[in-house]
Amino acid sequence: GQNIDQPTEMTATEGAIVQINCTYQTSGFNGLFWYQQHAGEAPTFLSYNVLDGLEEKGRFSSFLSRSKGYSYLLLKELQMKDSASYLCAVIPGDYKLSFGAGTTVTVRA
Amino acid sequence: IAGITQAPTSQILAAGRRMTLRCTQDMRHNAMYWYRQDLGLGLRLIHYSNTAGTTGKGEVPDGYSVSRANTDDFPLTLASAVPSQTSVYFCASSDRGDGANVLTFGAGSRLTVL
Numbered sequence: 001g002q003n004i005d006q007p008t009e010m011t012a013t014e015g016a017i018v019q020i021n022c023t024y025q026t027s028g029f030n031g032l033f034w035y036q037q038h039a040g041e042a043p044t045f046l047s048y049n050v051l052d053g054l055e056e057k058g059r060f061s062s063f064l065s066r067s068k069g070y071s072y073l074l075l076k077e078l079q080m081k082d083s084a085s086y087l088c089a090v091i092p093g094d095y096k097l098s099f100g101a102g103t104t105v106t107v108r109a
Numbered sequence: 110i111a112g113i114t115q116a117p118t119s120q121i122l123a124a125g126r127r128m129t130l131r132c133t134q135d136m137r138h139n140a141m142y143w144y145r146q147d148l149g150l151g152l153r154l155i156h157y158s159n160t161a162g163t164t165g166k167g168e169v170p171d172g173y174s175v176s177r178a179n180t181d182d183f184p185l186t187l188a189s190a191v192p193s194q195t196s197v198y199f200c201a202s203s204d205r206g207d208g209a210n211v212l213t214f215g216a217g218s219r220l221t222v223l
Contacts, residue, residue, distance in 0.1 A: 008149075031209050042199060042214035043152070050209070087151065095207045096167065099144075101151035 002026040004100035006088050011106045012078055020073045020086050020103045028093020034062050034073045035087040037102065043087055046073070075105070083107045111136050113215035115200050121221045122190050130185045130218045132200035138213070140206035141183040142167075143175060145196040146217075152199065158183055159206030190222045 003025040012018040024032070031050040035043040049055055049064035049071060061074040075082055088100040116131045134141065139160050144152040144167075154167030158177040172194060174186045183202075187194055198218045203210035 030207075033211070035212075042216050043212075044214070045211045048211070089152075091209055095209070096154060096157070097212070098154075098168075099152040101149055 002090060002092050002098040004088055004090055004098060006086075006100045006103045008101070009104045009106070011108060013108050014078055014080060016078050018075045018078060018105060020075070020088075020105070022071045022073070022088035022100060024069050024071075024088070024090045024100075026069075026090050026092040026098065029066060030091040030093065030095060032062075032064055032071050032091070033087075033089040033097070034071075035089060037085045037087060039084070046086075078107050080107050080109065113200055113202060113213060115198075115215035115218050117218060118216070119219040119221075121223065122187075124191055124222055125189050128187045128190055128220070130187075130198055130200075130220070132183045132185070132215060133181050134183075134200075134202045134213075135181065136202060136213065137180060138202035138204050139180070140203045140210070141177065142201045142203075142212070143173070143183070143185045144199045144201065145169065145194075146199060147196050155185065155198075157206070187220075190220075192222045194220065195222045196220060 006022045034046040037043040047062040054063045059076045064071045085102040087102045113134045142157045143155040156175040158164045161180045200215040201212040
């Protein structure tokens with residue numbers, strides 16, 4: 001099977017920056033997604049990386065290093081509404097998307 | 110509003126009963142998926158369908174079956190429910206089935222098997 005690791009929980013203060021790391025070991029690699037999931041709701045798409053480097057989208061950025069099997073999601077200028085779970089998902093060689101267990105981020109005032 | 114509709118939203122079921130979770134999408138997506146989400150385990154793929162008329166097994170298919178008679182509908186059936194199938198079930202769809210496409214998720218169906 002695929003192995004995707006991310007921290008279980010993180011806490012940060014409103015206005016701060018938080019970096020959520022994701023490491024993976026998969027059979028082949030065809031890209032990596034980050035999804036956001038608020039409690040009791042469906043996951044929603046945040047970002048997609050297939051090439052090495054940083055993808056910036058407003059307050060959120062995602063980085064990928066394929067050689068290191070590593071990605072991070074950077075959340076800047078944290079807001080209370082950013083309190084959610086963040087799911088790292090990898091597309092392996094067989095294209096069956098595989099999710100990590102998710103990182104719950106709590107933003108404190 | 111375009112998207113995915115799941116039903117029921119929540120259900121309590123006695124062990125041994127048969128249950129079908131319904132999923133309908135109106136985006137004309139080719140691929141559809143069923144995931145279960147359990148605390149600490151994340152989303153795990155149960156079954157998928159890359160196009161109408163075809164289905165495939167995911168990571169945790171045992172105890173579940175699916176059908177894809179048309180593009181829009183992808184029901185998930187538990188033939189004889191067991192307590193370990195207590196979970197939140199998410200249906201999802203994507204334009205293509207090669208996995209390099211954004212998934213759109215339904216709101217989820219919370220199932221409790223007693």
